[in-house]
Amino acid sequence: MFFSPIKTEPIPERVFSISHIVADKSPLDEKELEGILIPVELNNAKTSYFRPVFDTALELGLIGYNDDHKVIFMGDKKDIKSLKDFRKFCNSKVFYDSTTDFFKMISCFLSSNDEWLKYGSVTTSNEIIRIINKETDIASLKLEKDVILGVRFWINFLGFGYFQESDKIFLPNMYTALKDFMALGNLKTGMEYSVEDFLNNLHNGSTVAMKNVKATQTLNLAMSNALRLMHDNKEIELKIHLDSEKIWHLFPNEEHEFTSDITHIVIKKAVK
Template identity: 35%
Template sequence: MFTGNMVTEAIPARVFSLYKIVTSKKEIARNEVQSLMEPSEIYEGSSYFSSIIKAAIELKIVDIQDNIVVPLVPKEEMKNIEDFRLYAISKINSFEAEQFFKVTNCIVNINERIYKHTLTDTALLNELSRETGTQITAPMIRGWRFWAQFLGFGYMNNMSFLPNAYVFVKNVLRLMNLEKNKEYEIDDFMLMFDAYGKIISGNLAKERNMNIALSSALRELHDNKEIELKYRSDAEKRWILYPSVEQFNDQIASIVYKGVKK
C-alpha cells in the first residue's frame, strides 16, 4: 500500500484490526492471525490478508519473526483508531519516493481543478500517471481514497475528493510539539511542519503559495482558535494562502500555536 502499488484491500480499519489481534495475544503465528481475520467457515472469495499484513509491516506496527507476528508498537501507545492515525502520520514521510506519497502530493496540488473530476476519471488518472511517472489505475486510486480520508487530507463524496487537510494538519501539529501561545515565524513553522507534513506541502517552498488543502486546514484551525494566523506588513517573509471568497486571505507572516482541540 505504501511501498509499491496502492491496493484496495488494505483499508485502515483492517490494518488496525490486525494490530489489535496481535496485541491481544501473548504470541500468535501468521496463519492464526489470518484465520481470525478470515474465518474459513464464513469467509469466501479471494484473501485480502497478504495486502493487509504488508501494510501493517510497512507502517512498522508489526513484524514477522520466525513466522510469529510481533507488535512493534506497545498497545498502551496505540489504544484506538485515533492513536493509529497519529502514528501512521508520523511515518508518512518515510514513503516519499513511493506511489502513495507522490499521488497524494499531486492531488492536493491540483487545487480547485480536482472539483472537475471524480477520482477515477480517465483524464485525472492520466495526469497522475504522467506526474508520478507510474501507471495509476482506478483500483489503485480507490485504495488511495480510504487512506486519504483516514489520514485527513480531505473528505470524500462518493468518488469526488474535497481537499481540506484539517484532520491531517491537526495531527501534524501534535507531532511538532509546539509550545503553547508561542509565535512562530512562518518559515520556521513550515520547516517544522515539513518534518511530518511534507506529503501535502513538499512543492510549496519556492513560491510560498499554499495549496487549497493546507490553506483550508489553517483557516479552520484559525477559526477554531487552535492557531492564530498573523499578518505583518513589515515581515520580510510571508506565505500566501490559496484565495478564498469568505475567509482569511492575508499573507501569513507568523503563526501562534494556541493548542489543538481533541
C-alpha cells in the same frame, strides 16, 4: 501499501484490527491469525484480503516474527489504543520516503487544489487519471483498477480531505493531518511563529503537502483550508505583520477574513 505497490484491500480499519489481534493474542501462527481476522465462511484463496493487510502491518513495523516464525506484536500498544492514535502513528511513519507511490499519490491529490472539481469523479475521470499518471508515472490501468480506490480510504483516514462518496469528488482539507503534524512536531503553545518557522517545526511527514511551497511561498488549498479552520476554531491565530520580511499566500478565499496573505501564526491551544 506505503512502501510497496498500493492495494485496495488494506483499508485502515483492517490494518488496525490485525494489529490489535496480534497485540492481544501473540504469538500466533499465520493461519490462526487469518482465521481470527476473517470468518471461515468468508475466506477463500481467491478473495482473501488477509495477505495484503498482513503485509501492510508488517510495513508499519507493528507486527513481525519471533525465532519460531510465530507472528508477534513489534510496536508500542499506545499507538493502537484508538483509531486516532493509529492515525497519528501512520502520519508519523508513511511519508519519510518521497519516492514511493503512496507519497507521490497523496502529494498529487494535495497539489490539485480545486482543479479536479470540474472533472467529476476522481475514480473514473480520464483527465484526472491522465494528470496522476503524468505526475506519478503509475500506469493508467493500475490507477483505474487499484491505486485510486486504495488511496481514497487512506486520504480520508489520515485527514487530508474528504471523498464525497456518491460522486467520488475529492474535497481538499488537511485539518486533521495538520493537527497531527503539529502534535508530532516542535511547536509550542503560546508562541508566535513566522509562517516559515511554523512549517519548519512541523513533523517532517508534512513534506507530502509542501510541493513547491517554499519556492512560491504559497500554500495549497488543503493546507489553507486547514489553517483557516484552525483560526476560526481559535486553535491558532493567523496574523499579517505589514513590516514582515516575507509574506506567504493562502489559496484565495474571498469569503474569509484572511483572503490570502499571512506572515505569522500564533499557537493558541495545545494540539493533541
